[in-house]
Amino acid sequence: MAQMSGAMGSFIAAHDGSAFADTSYVASAMLADLDAHHRVACTFASLSDDQAEASRHADVIASYAAHVYDRCGQMIGGLDGRGYTWGPMMTGCGGTWGGSSGDPVGLGEPIFDWGIGTDGQPIVRSGGFGMMMSGCAGCHGSDGHGLRTMMFTTPNITYPNLADPLGMREPDGSRGPTYTDDLIRRAVVEGIGADGERLDIAMPRWQMSDEDWDDLLLFLKTLR
Numbered sequence: 001m002a003q004m005s006g007a008m009g010s011f012i013a014a015h016d017g018s019a020f021a022d023t024s025y026v027a028s029a030m031l032a033d034l035d036a037h038h039r040v041a042c043t044f045a046s047l048s049d050d051q052a053e054a055s056r057h058a059d060v061i062a063s064y065a066a067h068v069y070d071r072c073g074q075m076i077g078g079l080d081g082r083g084y085t086w087g088p089m090m091t092g093c094g095g096t097w098g099g100s101s102g103d104p105v106g107l108g109e110p111i112f113d114w115g116i117g118t119d120g121q122p123i124v125r126s127g128g129f130g131m132m133m134s135g136c137a138g139c140h141g142s143d144g145h146g147l148r149t150m151m152f153t154t155p156n157i158t159y160p161n162l163a164d165p166l167g168m169r170e171p172d173g174s175r176g177p178t179y180t181d182d183l184i185r186r187a188v189v190e191g192i193g194a195d196g197e198r199l200d201i202a203m204p205r206w207q208m209s210d211e212d213w214d215d216l217l218l219f220l221k222t223l224r
């Protein structure tokens with residue numbers, strides 16, 4: 001967060017260090033970068049320049065998102081290191097609504113939604129489209145049921161579908177292989193499907209810690 005901390009610090013100080021000021025600062029910074037990205041996106045002569053800009057934009061957004069996630073953790077704690085009070089205790093970020101911040105299911109949710117691990121940092125990945133700051137939700141939908149877009153079609157990755165003994169339902173309605181917990185992990189980390197086939201490179205390979213994986217799996221099991 002080095003690139004933004006100075007300006008952000010004074011902005012927050014000018015607003016009594018309120019969590020709202022911080023979050024709104026970051027929200028406008030994210031919007032500004034999105035705007036900047038929109039102005040230049042697809043104006044480059046070559047696809048690779050376009051991709052470079054897209055990936056720059058994704059990195060910026062990822063760093064802001066990680067910051068908000070950190071801040072969220074501090075709000076749960078009630079205080080940050082400088083003694084700011086962040087107002088009423090929040091149930092958010094690390095916790096599913098009603099869950100506690102140490103709730104592993106809740107910890108899996110930011111991974112699913114934003115690709116942000118329990119250390120508050122974006123999980124390193126390769127593949128995907130390079131341009132997406134997203135967790136699983138960005139490509140598989142916020143309910144995990146899969147998406148059909150102009151660029152890609154993704155399967156339903158809810159646990160009951162993946163682990164269906166009759167074989168998972170593919171996006172075209174046909175039956176595929178049945179996943180176990182370990183096979184889902186292999187798909188996520190190594191990009192190898194339950195049938196041993198290499199998954200399309202559009203599916204990122206995630207360098208996930210054991211802890212992040214455990215949390216993500218628990219969260220996947222809550223999706224229906």
Ligand code: HEC
Pocket residue numbers: 111112128129132134135136137138139140152153154155157162176184187188193194198199200201202203204206
């Ligand atoms: C950038 C888009 C993208 C993101 C982000 C993404 N996926 Fe995927 N995923 C795909 C695509 C596309 C496929 C289909 C690949 C294929 O059929 O070869 C896929 C396939 C899968 C499969 C294999 C299902 C099958 O058909 O055998 C699993 C499991 C999966 N994704 C889980 C996840 C999880 C968990 C996350 C988050 C940690 C995630 N994906 C994030 C695009 C994505």
